[in-house]
Amino acid sequence: MMQRILKHGRLASAIVAGGLxxxxxxxxxxKASDHQDTPEVELSPRYDVNDVYxxxxxxxxxxxxxxxxxxxxxxxxxxxxxxxxKDQELYxxxxxxxxxxxxxxxxxITFSGxxxxxxxxxxxxxxxxxxxxxxxxxxxxxxxSGPVNTVLGSSxxxxxxxxxxxxxxxxxxxxxxxxxPDRKPVTGPLSQLPSTPTATSFRAAGQALDYxxxxxxxxxxxxxxxxWLVANPQHxxxxxxWGTTSRARGI
Amino acid sequence: MMWKNDTRALxxxxxxxxxxxxxxxxxxxxxxxAGIAGPNVSASLDEADDEGDDNTVYDQTDFLGNPLVSExxxxxxxxxxxxxxxxxxxxxxxxxxxxxVTSFGRPQALATVIGSVLYPDMIVVDASKNTNTAGxxxxxxxxxxxxxxxxxxxVDVALTAVFSTLLNPTGAFCxxxxxxxxxxxxxxxxxxxxxTFPYLASPHT
Numbered sequence: 001m002m003q004r005i006l007k008h009g010r011l012a013s014a015i016v017a018g019g020l021x022x023x024x025x026x027x028x029x030x031k032a033s034d035h036q037d038t039p040e041v042e043l044s045p046r047y048d049v050n051d052v053y054x055x056x057x058x059x060x061x062x063x064x065x066x067x068x069x070x071x072x073x074x075x076x077x078x079x080x081x082x083x084x085x086k087d088q089e090l091y092x093x094x095x096x097x098x099x100x101x102x103x104x105x106x107x108x109i110t111f112s113g114x115x116x117x118x119x120x121x122x123x124x125x126x127x128x129x130x131x132x133x134x135x136x137x138x139x140x141x142x143x144x145s146g147p148v149n150t151v152l153g154s155s156x157x158x159x160x161x162x163x164x165x166x167x168x169x170x171x172x173x174x175x176x177x178x179x180x181p182d183r184k185p186v187t188g189p190l191s192q193l194p195s196t197p198t199a200t201s202f203r204a205a206g207q208a209l210d211y212x213x214x215x216x217x218x219x220x221x222x223x224x225x226x227x228w229l230v231a232n233p234q235h236x237x238x239x240x241x242w243g244t245t246s247r248a249r250g251i
Numbered sequence: 252m253m254w255k256n257d258t259r260a261l262x263x264x265x266x267x268x269x270x271x272x273x274x275x276x277x278x279x280x281x282x283x284x285a286g287i288a289g290p291n292v293s294a295s296l297d298e299a300d301d302e303g304d305d306n307t308v309y310d311q312t313d314f315l316g317n318p319l320v321s322e323x324x325x326x327x328x329x330x331x332x333x334x335x336x337x338x339x340x341x342x343x344x345x346x347x348x349x350x351x352v353t354s355f356g357r358p359q360a361l362a363t364v365i366g367s368v369l370y371p372d373m374i375v376v377d378a379s380k381n382t383n384t385a386g387x388x389x390x391x392x393x394x395x396x397x398x399x400x401x402x403x404x405x406v407d408v409a410l411t412a413v414f415s416t417l418l419n420p421t422g423a424f425c426x427x428x429x430x431x432x433x434x435x436x437x438x439x440x441x442x443x444x445x446x447t448f449p450y451l452a453s454p455h456t
Binding site: 047048049050051052053054055056057058060063064066081086087089090094096100101102103131132133134135136137139140151155159161163164165166168169170171172175176200201202203204205207208209210212213214215216219221223226229230235236237238239240241242243244245246247248249 | 305306307308309310311312313314315316318335336337338339341371372373374375376377378379382385390396397398399400401404406430431432434435436437438439440441442444446447448449450451452453454455
């Protein structure tokens with residue numbers, strides 16, 4: 001059956017080679033664009049970065065940064081939504097605005113308190129103490145702090161929100177595994193799909209289903225003037241954005 | 252004018268393969284905003300927690316720039332290394348991404364184009380462009396703001412890039428954004444995004 005979609009066998013060889021389809025399936029539990037891709041993050045879901053977004057804000061001259069974290073995706077009715085606390089974890093959004101792919105500015109987000117009573121603190125945008133994968137907090141330079149699930153900050157400066165939101169990602173993952181069942185996960189509902197191919201195409205419009213409909217993730221959303229992100233506000237140029245999670249050393 | 256179909260129209264920009272260019276110094280520094288106290292939490296406890304132990308060293312656990320890049324195109328065995336790197340080191344992974352494209356019988360020229368816009372692996376914005384042109388990888392267009400919008404169908408973009416005729420007809424499996432393999436036909440999120448901060452839809456309860 002697979003041959004029907006495998007023109008000249010190309011896709012078959014590609015699957016063996018670990019191509020796109022296999023890669024997507026490797027996500028296994030892929031319910032966002034980057035989920036549980038190593039045992040390290042799979043075993044520590046709060047350290048899992050799901051998605052990063054950067055887009056123009058509703059207000060001209062402002063930009064929105066989103067760091068979506070935590071997997072397995074937080075299903076509806078999960079009793080406690082929590083971020084990793086500061087003694088455990090540091091969340092960061094990093095920005096290169098000089099074209100060398102090294103962070104010039106960082107947003108450092110930390111949490112305190114227990115489930116239902118967490119508070120969030122944002123430091124940045126600020127020059128980091130150190131660049132690269134080992135970091136420390138830029139001490140004492142809070143930009144915004146307050147309770148989670150609350151819009152914090154000012155609409156003409158930095159705004160911050162941290163809390164559970166609908167997961168914004170969308171994909172027909174079920175059909176994906178019907179096309180390539182050998183990569184389906186070993187646990188969960190998708191593991192129950194047939195082990196032999198039962199589809200040769202994604203589904204038609206109207207039949208396709210967003211597998212992550214109804215899921216939440218733990219989102220950190222920041223909005224600020226775009227001029228604060230660029231190297232030269234008088235001549236705004238390019239900048240690059242990525243998200244990281246980091247574990248406190250010694251825990 | 253708003254772009255129709257978001258990244259789909261803009262994705263043709265990939266063919267241009269524009270690389271990230273450097274910028275000048277003299278970045279602006281922001282002022283700060285006042286904190287907002289919340290209910291049900293001891294302010295003193297919070298202050299102690301927030302201000303304490305700023306000497307803690309944090310080691311990176313996960314890293315994500317462009318969607319799907321590491322997850323889809325980097326072999327599983329290298330994911331741990333990828334998660335511990337930073338964009339300035341991701342170029343070492345680019346050959347894997349390009350090999351992944353050619354593994355489908357697609358030409359190296361296509362793989363090179365895709366690699367050129369995905370590395371260094373970070374979401375690129377060109378703030379000099381009109382925000383109406385925002386969309387994943389649109390910075391590669393002369394007029395593209397880039398970034399990644401909540402509504403961007405990055406799955407279809409990735410499928411179309413690798414399998415379709417859009418960027419290169421040689422060995423293509425389908426027309427752009429069409430069945431059988433160049434779209435998953437899930438073109439939008441299940442919940443409507445908000446037009447105001449924080450933009451993401453409310454959580455499911």
